[in-house]
Amino acid sequence: MQTQPSSATLSALLRHESPNVTYLDPDGTWPIVWQKAKGMHVWDESGRRYLDLTAAFGVAACGHAPREVVRAGQQQMGCLMHAMGDVHPHALKGRLLAELSRWTFERWARRDARRGGVQVGKVAKSILCNSGFEAVEASLKTAHLATGRAGVIAFSGAYHGLGYGALTVTHRSHFRRPFQSQLKKFSHFLKYPSDAVAMRQGFDQLERLLKKGGVGAVIVEAIQSRAGLRIPPQGFLLGLQERCHAHGALLILDEIYTGFGRTGLWFACEHESVTPDLICVGKALTGGFPLSACVGHSELMDQAWPRSSGEAMHTSTFLGHPVGCAMALAQLELLKSRDLARASSRQGKCWIQQLSQHYQAMSDRVKVRGRGLMIGLELIDAKGSPDGLQVVEWAKRLLKEGVIVLPSGARGEVLSLSPPLIIGESHIKQATNKLLKTYHQLIKS
Ligand SMILES: Cc1ncc(COP(=O)(O)O)c(C=O)c1O
Known part of the structure; x- marks a missing residue:
């Protein structure tokens, strides 16, 4: 059953937005209400900071709100x-x-x-x-x-x-x-x-x-x-x-x-x-x-x-x-x-390689693929079928850890990573740690 959200914004959506638009998880863990975004990060209403690995549907390629673009607008x-x-x-x-x-x-x-x-x-x-x-x-x-x-x-x-x-x-x-x-x-x-x-x-x-x-x-x-x-x-x-x-x-x-x-x-x-x-x-x-x-x-x-x-x-x-x-x-x-296509190629190649190595070492249930900074982690269940339910759970755990990702695929079986192209090595390291930590939690649960 849908519980009454604690946020006034989400309550307003529940009351006044067409019901098929925003998904409100009954357990209150999804979504967060965005208040501000800059560079690689998004802040929610309570001031909590998140690392954005979606670039907001791929839009924020130069990061959120780059000074030059804001000024021009x-x-x-x-x-x-x-x-x-x-x-x-x-x-x-x-x-x-x-x-x-x-x-x-x-x-x-x-x-x-x-x-x-x-x-x-x-x-x-x-x-x-x-x-x-x-x-x-x-x-x-x-x-x-x-x-x-x-x-x-x-x-x-x-x-x-x-x-x-x-x-x-x-x-x-x-x-x-x-x-x-x-x-x-x-x-x-x-x-x-x-x-x-x-x-x-x-x-x-x-x-x-x-x-x-x-x-x-x-x-x-x-x-x-x-x-x-x-x-x-x-x-x-x-x-x-x-x-x-x-x-x-x-x-x-x-x-x-x-x-x-x-x-x-x-x-x-x-x-x-x-x-x-x-x-x-x-x-x-x-x-x-x-x-x-x-x-x-x-x-x-x-x-x-x-x-x-x-x-x-x-x-x-x-x-x-x-x-x-x-x-x-x-x-x-x-x-x-900023030559961001080249940056995307370079960072993407390293990150895909790192993720592949990590997950290969852990299990054969995560298939990593991608090109540039368009990366997908496909989750396979014990019978070898795509595991959409678990990916949704994975995305929710990451959100709790302060990382924004989106599931994709017909059954939501792929965790998509499409961060701003300005992503640096420290962000990649941080994101990788969170991905591995939440995957461990997921398979243990
Ligand atoms: C490949 C592709 N084409 C078209 C669209 C539709 O764009 P919009 O949502 O801006 O209408 C999308 C949106 O995700 C897309 O990924």
Whole structure:
């Protein structure tokens, strides 16, 4: 039974928030109420400090509230707090669009030119959005307009957000089933491969579907986050790209989670030198303001979308919000000047190695995997099945120890670690000690 929470905030949520939003553990151990956050840490209402190993869903890539980003947002608020999305723009919108182009297709074109390959458009054009799922929906619309085909191929375990368009390509039935009768069937799910054999079988299926016609896009996460940190075999993205190109379908990469250094390169598709047709970004883009983008190469965007004659076909009230743009420009500058993709690669490699060694020495029940600072510890029960219940218990024990983590995976069987990319060795040491201590408690209980 739900007990009355001791916190006034949680009582208010219990009373006034739709019941399916915030999970309130009946035993009162989850959640904590955040009051302040800075760098690697979060403080709760009682002033207790926590080490954040989530970067708040991967958003706080430069740490919480970096001075430069806060200042940029505050200055912008004092000067222009809102403009008119698709009608009267503001200067920072132009600057951010140019910056997104530089970070993506311009860099990839230079890389391809250096390697003597084909150049795919030197500049990018973007649609700025608010949440990640809106960027996904903008990409689905773009693909439909550009190809004239309605079909979309997505993958098992995929999480692309929960708006009705994005939900159509999000896989888990927990999110889809209640609304299934209202979802239009334009998507087809293939298995997200766990090994090379599954990958080859998936490619065969994909080819059959593409040959049938009617498929305009393949949408994929380079690494699946919410599905439990699933890393596909090397060659998966490249194989998708080749098959999409051969059949005139577009490759949409959802890098809303993996983008901006999380996996040790600026974008996870760069691990295979893949250039998508469209890329969706969000989360870490601003460090804490709801702003996302669907970015495509300019020829494609020009082919898909007619020049506006006064009424945009796709827009929203807060499109290209000035405060979000100011924060994004400051955040991108910080990511670059601190070379946080390299830091993510370096720290991630060491930490994954350390964790693997520790857990291998202790038991065969924890499987460690990851890339950069996107790390997952999968817990297996004595019969060899994923153990979601225990991971939830593990996350609660860590919270009690002052460490914030999140379970992921269909059954919550993976403890996800995606700390701010500024994480230092002392934090890693502290986090490792707490992870080991709470794991000991867990197996003894
Ligand atoms: C890969 C991916 N795509 C899309 C989304 C949806 O983003 P939002 O929650 O901002 O709508 C998420 C959110 O977790 C995500 O991880």
